[in-house]
Amino acid sequence: MAQNARSHKASKVVERMGKKLTRQMVGSLVGCVHCGMCTDSCHYVLANPDDPTYAPAYKADQIRKIFKRNFDWTGKIFPWWVHAQDVRTDEDLEKLKDIVFGKCTNCRRCSLNCPMGVDFATLNRMARGLLVSVGVMPEGVAVVSKDQWEVGNQMGVLPQDYLETLEWLSDELEAEFKDPAARIPIDRMDADIVYAINPREVKPHFLSCGRELDHAQRRMGHDQFWSLLRGR
């Protein structure tokens, strides 16, 4: 009866939660005593002192209440007594998404300050996985994940685009230094330093990074100083 009242996505989340639960997670789900020792350890709480919904125990309870309603006996029999609650609609999943993606960085400071050793980061990671499995996630995460899978990097830069960008950057460097040797080396096997570029730097910061490295190379008077990797 209860399962029929759920949306398709909510049903899948509950069904998959049952398969994902480990002993470590269940211990963390049943072990919280709501002592509040974790509250002041959370940087979100420190940044938002007037909003109690940032308290790690509250955030964990949004996952815990689904577990209790569906997998724990007290929550099944007396849900109101332990704040057990099911997910019913896609809106419920959206609310959960805002918490697990938007109000926690999985830094584990709350866990390190928990007398019970409740591992909230593990619970949060599980919740993120469950939501992603039904397509509920922040748009930014969806876009970069798609790019990572399909293109090989989160900025969606194709290898050919990357090499062409390096080519015109080299032309700019060459013109700037008036030196035909001022080129960006790529996949050079005898380089002293390999510069594996951060995917986010490819677009906005590459030019400045490349210039700085090239300046450093020139100051040291050292050829074969650095090289870029072409690899994805």
Next chain:
Amino acid sequence: MSESLRFVSDYLQLMAMSFMAVVYIFRIRWLLKFKASRERQAPSENVDASSFKGIVYSWANIAMPWSMESTRHMSFFYIQFVVFHLAVAANIGMSLVIPYAPGLMKPMIVVRLLQILFAAACAIGCYRMFRRLSNPAMRLISTPDDLFSLVLLTVWLFASVFAAPNRPDLGEGPLMVYFIMTAFFLVYVPFSKISHYLYYPFTRFYFGRTMGYRGVYPIKRVTQPKPTNNKGIKSI
């Protein structure tokens, strides 16, 4: 001692404890049904850390208030925790001592010390209730079970102050109330958050294992370099 008091202090307690033990067995079996998680990443290169050390450190965490920032900064809260839990443990012990080894409660100093401990824990319970209701974050996360468990323990500790002298000849009321409450407590505990002590070894084991494997536990506090002024040598 009346038959009624004999019944509530002996048979009723045994029945309640047996019930609690049976429920706990089911509970642990249920917990063990879930598969244990595995580490998927390479172990830490920190030679001072290991899963084993992490587990030991995690279990010992309860006796090391300096190991957590939360207890380091809230030492009063930690003292409350120690007193409250010692009182609960002593109270459970007293429920067994009175019917089965009353001689241990004969010295007045023992009775007085227990009464002071129970009274202190009762006051802490009242304070904790106030904190739970007055702090917005605490109020938000508190369930009816949290509130009822705290009230139950506080009232039970209050009753035990009057039961500790163990003088049924002066009136059986305090002992009757104490033992009936103890029986109810034992039956209710497996269904409430009070059973957290059952999960404590599990949660701390797995958390310690993970943190030890990843080189976080045992935590080593590093002395931070002192910030320098304008005339200082170092600048960050």
